[in-house]
Amino acid sequence: MDVMPKWAEVILVPLISLVLAAILSAVVILGIGEDPIAAVEIMVNGALGSTYGWGYTLYYATNFIFTGLAVAVAFHARMFNIGGEGQGMLGGLGVALVCLYVPWPHWTIALVAACAGAALFGAAWAAIPAYLQAKRGSHIVITTIMFNFIAAAVLNYVLVNLMRPAGSMDPATERFPAAVHLPTLHELLLPLGINFSKSAPANVTLLVAVLACVAVWALIWRTRLGFGLRAYGHSETGALYAGISPVRIIMISMLISGGLAGLMAVNSTMGEAERLVLNATEGAGFIGIAVALMGRSHPFGVFLAAILFGFLYQGGAELALWTKIPRELIVVIQALVILFTGALDNMVRMPLERLFLRMRKG
Amino acid sequence: MDFLTIIQVLDSTIRLSTPLLLACLAGLFSERAGIFDIGLEGKMLAAAFFSAAIAAVTGSVWLGLLAGTVASLVLSGLHGLASITFRGNQLISGVAINFLAAGMTVLVAQDWFQQGGRTPSLIGGGRFSPLTLPFAEALRDVPLLGPIYYELISGHSILVYVAFLCVPATWWVLYRTRFGLRLRAVGENPAAVDTAGVSVVGMRYAAVAICGLLCGIAGAYLATALQAGFVKDMTAGRGYIALAALIFAKWRPWQSMGACLLFGLLQAVALRYQNIQLGDFVIPVQVMDALPYILTVVILAGFVGKAIPPRAGGEPYVKER
Numbered sequence: 288m289d290v291m292p293k294w295a296e297v298i299l300v301p302l303i304s305l306v307l308a309a310i311l312s313a314v315v316i317l318g319i320g321e322d323p324i325a326a327v328e329i330m331v332n333g334a335l336g337s338t339y340g341w342g343y344t345l346y347y348a349t350n351f352i353f354t355g356l357a358v359a360v361a362f363h364a365r366m367f368n369i370g371g372e373g374q375g376m377l378g379g380l381g382v383a384l385v386c387l388y389v390p391w392p393h394w395t396i397a398l399v400a401a402c403a404g405a406a407l408f409g410a411a412w413a414a415i416p417a418y419l420q421a422k423r424g425s426h427i428v429i430t431t432i433m434f435n436f437i438a439a440a441v442l443n444y445v446l447v448n449l450m451r452p453a454g455s456m457d458p459a460t461e462r463f464p465a466a467v468h469l470p471t472l473h474e475l476l477l478p479l480g481i482n483f484s485k486s487a488p489a490n491v492t493l494l495v496a497v498l499a500c501v502a503v504w505a506l507i508w509r510t511r512l513g514f515g516l517r518a519y520g521h522s523e524t525g526a527l528y529a530g531i532s533p534v535r536i537i538m539i540s541m542l543i544s545g546g547l548a549g550l551m552a553v554n555s556t557m558g559e560a561e562r563l564v565l566n567a568t569e570g571a572g573f574i575g576i577a578v579a580l581m582g583r584s585h586p587f588g589v590f591l592a593a594i595l596f597g598f599l600y601q602g603g604a605e606l607a608l609w610t611k612i613p614r615e616l617i618v619v620i621q622a623l624v625i626l627f628t629g630a631l632d633n634m635v636r637m638p639l640e641r642l643f644l645r646m647r648k649g
Numbered sequence: 650m651d652f653l654t655i656i657q658v659l660d661s662t663i664r665l666s667t668p669l670l671l672a673c674l675a676g677l678f679s680e681r682a683g684i685f686d687i688g689l690e691g692k693m694l695a696a697a698f699f700s701a702a703i704a705a706v707t708g709s710v711w712l713g714l715l716a717g718t719v720a721s722l723v724l725s726g727l728h729g730l731a732s733i734t735f736r737g738n739q740l741i742s743g744v745a746i747n748f749l750a751a752g753m754t755v756l757v758a759q760d761w762f763q764q765g766g767r768t769p770s771l772i773g774g775g776r777f778s779p780l781t782l783p784f785a786e787a788l789r790d791v792p793l794l795g796p797i798y799y800e801l802i803s804g805h806s807i808l809v810y811v812a813f814l815c816v817p818a819t820w821w822v823l824y825r826t827r828f829g830l831r832l833r834a835v836g837e838n839p840a841a842v843d844t845a846g847v848s849v850v851g852m853r854y855a856a857v858a859i860c861g862l863l864c865g866i867a868g869a870y871l872a873t874a875l876q877a878g879f880v881k882d883m884t885a886g887r888g889y890i891a892l893a894a895l896i897f898a899k900w901r902p903w904q905s906m907g908a909c910l911l912f913g914l915l916q917a918v919a920l921r922y923q924n925i926q927l928g929d930f931v932i933p934v935q936v937m938d939a940l941p942y943i944l945t946v947v948i949l950a951g952f953v954g955k956a957i958p959p960r961a962g963g964e965p966y967v968k969e970r
Contacts, residue, residue, distance in 0.1 A: 315753075315756065318760075319760040367738075367741075369740075369744065416946075419950050423949075423951050425946075425949035426949070426958070428687070428740050429892065429896065429945070432889055432892075433889075434942075436889065436938075437939045437942050437943060437946075440935040440936070440939035440942075441939070443935050444933055444935040447935075573748070576744060580741070611759070612756075613755055613756060613759045613766065615751070615752040615753075615755040615756050615766070616752065616756060617752075618751050618752030619748075619753055619756060620752075621748055621752070622746070622747075622749035622751075625741060625744055625745040625748065626727075626742070626745035626746075629741035629742070629744075630731035630735075630739075630741045630742035631735055632737055633736055634735045634737075
């Protein structure tokens with residue numbers, strides 16, 4: 288039963304949740320003795336006031352688009368993939384292997400290969416939890432959490448014992464060769480006459496992320512597989528009756544999800560650090576959960592939510608630089624967004640539904 | 650490896666198992682009542698901070714314990730509100746609580762103490778001091794049994810003994826009381842409990858509150874007994890290891906203790922030895938770090954007996970559909 292019109296469902300509910308999260312964040316800032324309005328000003332100036340700020344905002348947003356899409360695709364099949372963090376780490380390993388051990392003639396080919404490597408490794412890391420869920424009924428949430436920790440241990444081992452250059456104390460690989468350097472927005476936009484900041488890390492992977500949004504949209508709403516995915520998400524028995532194999536749907540949705548989470552490493556490892564470091568994901572896998580919830584699992588919503596979180600990330604860094612507010616404020620905001628758009632969704636929805644019912648009647 | 654080393658490793662096993670055990674029993678109460686809780690980590694972290702902060706300010710570890718427990722209970726209440734009253738997704742609520750605790754503890758710590766997200770080191774009455782059990786000094790020189798009693802069993806803080814006493818208490822409450830029967834029933838078939846005239850919502854809130862209480866003690870133990878003060882992210886995944894132990898134990902109290910001791914032993918060994926040499930073969934420390942998680946996945950996969958969660962776990966109860 289659709290009590291609310293579509294616009295209310297798609298725009299009003301997330302907006303109210305967001306406002307509630309914002310109000311509570313403001314209360315938190317007040318609580319630690321800072322001025323919320325001044326804080327917002329610093330965040331807007333720092334994240335959106337210059338091409339440098341935009342460069343960081345879009346760089347973070349690129350990570351979050353990938354991890355947000357990863358969670359969103361799984362959500363459509365009613366799978367909760369908390370493993371984006373681990374899948375992203377393994378994706379980084381895939382990128383590093385591709386970039387370090389193959390002499391690429393040009394970055395375009397390297398980019399395609401790195402995307403393939405990242406997606407492959409990310410998908411492979413999601414494959415075991417997916418198989419266990421599909422065949423043995425092990426809860427996907429628990430197994431993906433466990434695989435995050437196992438991924439951290441694997442990456443730690445590989446970086447410390449196998450891929451660390453001789454004589455280096457830092458647990459990281461050597462620098463990728465110059466041939467695989469991805470053009471930043473500065474290099475991309477200069478021919479068009481736009482002087483984008485040189486030191487900002489946003490790069491060509493942003494375009495890959497936008498492409499991924501379009502591809503996910505087409506997959507979910509324009510293909511037979513996407514239909515099966517959504518059907519399974521709505522009703523397992525219904526899907527079974529329609530001849531859709533649950534095992535196939537679980538495996539495919541999780542493989543796609545893991546692949547998308549792995550792709551974030553192309554941005555962070557190949558585009559920014561240009562070497563694989565420990566903790567290259569920096570929590571982006573978890574932010575994907577907030578992004579997917581806020582974006583209502585729709586690629587366009589994920590895109591907008593990712594930009595918002597990119598803004599929060601960069602703005603939060605600026606806050607930490609100029610005020611006494613530590614960076615952890617964004618973790619709090621992230622928690623509040625997950626809380627209101629995810630867990631307390633009914634708290635916002637129930638009164639609204641009652642309101643619309645009353646309006647319809649009288 | 651000599652006798653004394655073994656005793657020392659086992660001693661540290663007991664210390665490291667204690668927070669796992671408390672959190673594991675906390676999860677047991679919650680999940681047996683049908684409320685999945687992946688927010689154990691966050692509740693422990695919040696309790697660790699507030700217990701250390703209040704203990705540092707007042708100088709009384711007992712006030713600290715109280716404050717930590719209250720903080721944990723508040724987060725439990727939030728989880729209950731989201732997952733029982735508003736029938737939200739319990740997993741998402743747990744994730745939110747973990748992030749809320751991770752962010753708020755550092756934010757408040759920075760605001761109160763300005764020490765980079767930590768509390769001042771606790772001294773004197775601000776910490777739980779080790780208890781020396783009766784006759785421990787006297788029996789110290791008895792061969793074999795003396796050191797076992799003196800080093801291993803005596804000389805822990807009171808919370809360690811509380812944690813291990815919680816195991817039989819939990820068993821008794823779950824299997825020998827009316828409350829426990831109803832609690833287990835609410836996790837298996839809430840409709841039946843409702844028909845019997847018992848409030849499903851009330852039972853679930855009670856379970857979530859017990860969970861908060863135990864997580865609070867676990868967090869306070871971390872910050873005021875195991876270590877002397879709070880540091881950022883000091884739970885370091887212990888909430889998830891406790892969750893793993895809970896599944897490993899198939900949601901049963903005595904087995905939970907076994908699982909937590911096993912995972913505690915793994916932590917103690919990893920802490921003492923970096924890489925373990927077995928002849929020509931070296932087990933890297935990362936394997937020890939990952940072992941609890943790998944074991945859990947193996948158990949979950951059903952290769953060593955199937956772990957079946959409470960049947961109504963994770964599903965909000967809707968009256969009269």
